[in-house]
Amino acid sequence: MKRPPVPAPVPAAVPVSASTSASTSASVPVDVNSEPGRDVFFVSNSVDELGGVTSWSHQMARLFTGRGHRVHVVGITPSEVVQELGEVPYPTTTLYAGQPPRPGRARAASMREQATKLTALFRATRPGAVVIVTQVWAMEWVAQADTRGLTVIGMSHEAFAYCRTSSRFPRVRKHYRDVDRMLALTREDADLWIGQGMNNASYLPNPLPFMPEVPSPRTAKVVVSIGRLHHQKGIDMLLDSWAEVAPRHPDWHLRIYGSGEEEEILQKQCTALGLDGSVDWMGPTNDVPGALRGGSVFAQSSRGEGFPLALMEAMVTAVPCAAFDCAPGVREIVHDGEDGLLATLGNTGELARRLDRLMSDKELRDSMGERARINIQRYTPETIVRRWEDLFTFLER
CATH class of the missing domain: 3.40.50.2000 (Glycogen Phosphorylase B;)
Known part of the structure; x- marks a missing residue:
């Protein structure tokens, strides 16, 4: 070489x-x-x-x-x-x-x-x-x-x-x-x-992994997470955040798509937090666009990323994101406050507040989702x- x-x-x-x-x-x-x-x-x-x-x-x-x-x-x-x-x-x-x-x-x-x-x-x-x-x-x-x-x-x-x-x-x-x-x-x-x-x-x-013709209508009271059930993806922190926000939104559900070595321990954490009624363990999916169209908010709780595809997939499906600011790639993909919301890495309370803001305000969800779909097409x-x-x-x- x-x-x-x-x-x-x-x-x-x-x-x-x-x-x-x-x-x-x-x-x-x-x-x-x-x-x-x-x-x-x-x-x-x-x-x-x-x-x-x-x-x-x-x-x-x-x-x-x-x-x-x-x-x-x-x-x-x-x-x-x-x-x-x-x-x-x-x-x-x-x-x-x-x-x-x-x-x-x-x-x-x-x-x-x-x-x-x-x-x-x-x-x-x-x-x-x-x-x-x-x-x-x-x-x-x-x-x-x-x-x-x-x-x-x-x-x-x-x-x-x-x-x-x-x-x-x-x-x-x-x-x-x-x-x-x-x-x-x-x-x-x-x-x-x-x-x-x-x-x-x-x-x-x-x-961009894909460009769906039909974006999410953002009508379902569902927050979506897609990723391996692995320590890096921080689903344990997402559950901690959800424990704060779920009581304020009893009609909302968190759908977690993925599988991995931490599945059993995460499900036990979910039960211990009293979240079994509002968290749906969906397993892996071969229809990512469909999974995203079924949600109104996307959550990413990773401890580390590069240039995360799941975040791009959510944005191009017009689903606004709340994510930990865990990498330069996340900051480049999401324009904080414009087409999504970022939280300090590891601050589960802050991530909960970002989720709560999107879940509480349909007008905000819609405006950020539409801007996300347009902005992400630079890739x-x-x-x-x-x-x-x-x-x-x-x-x-």
Whole structure:
């Protein structure tokens, strides 16, 4: 892998231009007049694990395929909790049949063996090929493969501050330091990585996952939450907030969509707080637009995020959001007081007051919901995919 040609963010760091496209899906039409397509690899921990990175990877893979690029999605290991993907118009490969050996000689030997498989895939590409590594753990295998002549992009799909509290932080600094571009999701996070000596850092935001023709009517007395039942998503804090606001709105319900390892303990917390009558555990859903159209307010209580897709999905469905200000991406998506309301991270009382304000005032809900649907269209898929293509061209020079 070669050193990046410049020490600071480049065209990929130009702010997203506004768009009022009314497209109804996350696809981008093929531009027959564009330059010939590239070979593009997405390399992740798994091809189909449950989570936002997987959703993003396959959305972008479909977008690039629609633009005439030849896409291949690669995972290191099979998933324990699988996300239903349906048919995909590109090949997928999983390197291991099971989990890799524990760290040690056997692990090192297996990594070299699997890196050889990656090398074989990479060597079969046309000039101008790009490898996008979406998670730093997967980069440990890519780093051992032969990537000469390819553009390698490493991504961090979380806020700098949240990453810094995890074991991923030193691995990002180690494994992404020499890639052609290290991408964060916001300018603020990119600047923080540059402050860590990552002079190849820049940023690109996520695209809108979809654009529903029919927005929410915001008539149901329902607050919606969508996400994994995991510590990061802060559903325990959302329940604490709901315990404050629910008595003031006995005719409202909180619908929690998702599954995960904390489901049982969260349901016990719900019972202990006396909320079983107003909290509905909906399980995972394959119809996110439908789930959002059934609500009038969206709640996001995450401890950490990158550029959260669920927040974008709610806004484009015209559902106003009350969210913890847990990351630069949240502040970029939601214009506090204009198209949604933000609360200080961890302040469950403040989040309860934000929810109460939206639940109590239909006129406010409607105005914020409509503004959210318009404002969030600055992240249309066409806008974002073209910025990716501009980055590919720049890095190829």
